[in-house]
Amino acid sequence: MNGSERDETTSPRRIPALVLSGFLGSGKTTVVQRLLADAAERGIRVALISNELGELGIDRALLGKSDQAYIELEGGCVCCELSDDLLETLVELQREIDPDRFVIETSGVALPYDTQLNFWREPACDFIGDDMAVVVVNADQLAEGRDLEGTFVDQVQSADLMILNKVDLVPETDWPEIEARLREIEPEAPLVRAVRGDVDLDLLFPPDVGELDRRGPTPKSPSHHHEQFETSEWNPDAGMPCEAIEAHLSNAGLLRAKGFAQTEEGLRLVQVVGRRVEISEPEEAPPKALLGRIVLIRRAAER
Numbered sequence: 001m002n003g004s005e006r007d008e009t010t011s012p013r014r015i016p017a018l019v020l021s022g023f024l025g026s027g028k029t030t031v032v033q034r035l036l037a038d039a040a041e042r043g044i045r046v047a048l049i050s051n052e053l054g055e056l057g058i059d060r061a062l063l064g065k066s067d068q069a070y071i072e073l074e075g076g077c078v079c080c081e082l083s084d085d086l087l088e089t090l091v092e093l094q095r096e097i098d099p100d101r102f103v104i105e106t107s108g109v110a111l112p113y114d115t116q117l118n119f120w121r122e123p124a125c126d127f128i129g130d131d132m133a134v135v136v137v138n139a140d141q142l143a144e145g146r147d148l149e150g151t152f153v154d155q156v157q158s159a160d161l162m163i164l165n166k167v168d169l170v171p172e173t174d175w176p177e178i179e180a181r182l183r184e185i186e187p188e189a190p191l192v193r194a195v196r197g198d199v200d201l202d203l204l205f206p207p208d209v210g211e212l213d214r215r216g217p218t219p220k221s222p223s224h225h226h227e228q229f230e231t232s233e234w235n236p237d238a239g240m241p242c243e244a245i246e247a248h249l250s251n252a253g254l255l256r257a258k259g260f261a262q263t264e265e266g267l268r269l270v271q272v273v274g275r276r277v278e279i280s281e282p283e284e285a286p287p288k289a290l291l292g293r294i295v296l297i298r299r300a301a302e303r
């Protein structure tokens, strides 16, 4: 939290940011395309910064359709050589476009955590909201035991969420074994399976309570391509200690959570990103209707 005084009358709104990493061929571009298509359909403005040289294939028509912004950073890697350019680009996009979401697609060799560090630098730390690092892993690569050292290890170990993509290329009987292989490298971060990058996009950008209200009681249309997740609401009692909230959330098998709680210590913004539970003082109070309401996303119980 930034402790310095602000002389602005209003602080900028917080924009959630997603870092998407994974080797060439992992299928992360497909995930980006799904995010863009979903956003275009729902009128959400995405600013995409891509550092993935050569593999683009981003549908430019899609980008043009609903004022999405797209910037390519070339000539190096965003987690190291180009980190200043990344910071500058974020600032420019915030000033000129003020998108609803940032998506940063890194090159195959980038380290997601090092990329995320740029969100905490001035002045990005004043407008970036919750951030998450997602690493897309090619199931086929795991099955064949290819390139599982070095950068691969560094990438998956800094993931908030791992997407095990292309599981359809591996016999289902081998899934437990390849997942165990990934678990040896990264035991804790949540792991979801996907075919052709089809993941529940709520995991990447969780809905807020307002969005849940708008969706109403009708369940989302079921997808046969990805694992099922359920979104629910938890209403912690007013005056609950932060510690108790944290304990509740870290044992709830959650992949994401987001909302506001009236705790013993005061009003708090509560977020779960993979294995991280973050409870912080919000910069401004949310509308009354959102108080004491936390959106939870977890794997649906197997039926």
Ligand SMILES: [Zn+2]
Pocket: 077, 078, 079, 080, 081, 109, 110, 111
């Ligand atoms: Zn780098």
